[in-house]
Amino acid sequence: MLIVEPAIASDAATILGLRHAAEDWLFARGIDQWTPREVPLTTVAAQIEAGEFHVARRDPRGPIAAALRLIGSDPIIWPEHDEPACYVHGLVIDRSEAGTGLGTLLLDWASEQTRRAGRSLLRLDCAETNGELRSYYLNQGFRHVGRREFADGSAWFSVALFEKSTDR
Template sequence: MLTVELASAADAATILGLRHAAEDWLAAREIDQWTPREVPLSTITAQVEAGEFYIARREPGGPIVAALRLIWSDPTIWPERSEPAGYVHGLVVDRAAAGTGVGASMLAWAAERTRGEGRALLRLDCAESNSALCSYYLRQGFRHVGRHEFADGSSWFSVALFERSTGL
């Protein structure tokens, strides 16, 4: 059983540590998803302070085993979509907890939280080239609804867009 709670400022470094571990794991497997060390602690801290990050523990007071960012609009990646939705970013799971259903539990929690906000859709994106992650999201009940190409000269890659109903 996971306990999910709003992250505090004291959690920012742990969230970044989980992300660094995920970045290293991806890079070691030559999976182009996140560039190692592209996100500074100041960015995570600002997102935590804005109330956007949530953390999960297996028991109250225990170590953080996962984190995700849940926001209520995402015009950078979803510019043509105006339906009220929740948007998941930065889902990370402690490598020691990988494969134990923690990621699925976090996505289920995000869907429930989004439904509680009166929003019928939960959305997320990932690198289009990361076929394993795309397949994972499909197995979690998301459907592929398109792609977004960053044509502004940024170093970002094309992303696959996924959404699922929150049951609302």
């Protein structure tokens, strides 16, 4: 069983803790994806307040097992795309849930939410150098549709862009 619901203010520290654990895991393996501690608690709290974050639990009273942001536009990463889409960001899973299929369930949930919102595409991105995550998204039915280069001196790296139709 999986319960996905909007995050509430008191979930912010837990979501950030999941992200920190993921950042540390990635960093220890030399995988470029998230820079450790780049996102402050105030940012997570603001994203929750904006209704962007959702949390997943295996049981209604259980701990948060995963979280993700589902947003209706992403002009920073997808500036030249105006097709009706939703965008996944910050998908993070408790390390104890790795390999359980929880990521697939959350991406399926996001796809269904996108379809219900009348949008035909679910989009996401990852570090261009993160080959394992790129393969994972391809195996989840996403298509690689391009890249976004951040050569303007920002701390961001190039990202690979993926999308998946929500049509059945």
